């Protein structure tokens with residue numbers, strides 16, 4: 001899953017970005033509202049973490065402009081005493097908010113919930129035959145046994161699980177498991193698919209030649 005972080009405080013942006021990457025997300029960071037809006041409109045993010053106090057274009061404007069075109073789940077970051085900001089942010093289409101300073105653990109939990117709800121999923125655990133994907137713990141089990149997946153392998157499984165029963169194109173996979181700093185070599189996804197099949201069963205991912213991949217619910 002791919003997340004955009006729009007935050008002008010460099011240390012905070014770095015800390016949030018790193019925490020999300022450690023969780024296996026592809027992460028893009030924008031340090032002002034203009035760049036944030038451009039990114040948010042240009043890519044299909046699974047969630048956006050948006051500070052409201054931003055240079056160039058304020059976060060509230062970024063949110064309103066984004067909402068004219070997209071339903072991307074947005075978590076706004078606001079100051080402790082910013083009750084009015086939070087209300088305006090939620091009214092402008094934010095899905096959730098977090099008050100600064102916040103614990104990274106809480107931000108990660110809220111992002112997980114946003115990504116899940118954005119995909120129309122209420123429960124954190126998705127069952128696919130003998131495979132169970134726990135999107136809260138970011139763990140995958142097969143016949144009850146924990147399966148060790150690399151970060152990008154997990155990202156692929158989660159993406160397919162959240163779209164189970166539907167064709168997921170290769171383009172969509174690239175857009176959601178890589179960020180702008182990742183090299184996108186076309187054969188890499190094939191390698192992940194092959195690894196996942198070895199670990200979760202040959203039939204777990206079906207290939208639609210020339211189109212993409214599908215897992216069954």
Ligand code: CA
Pocket residue numbers: 007008009051052053054
């Ligand atoms: Ca700020």
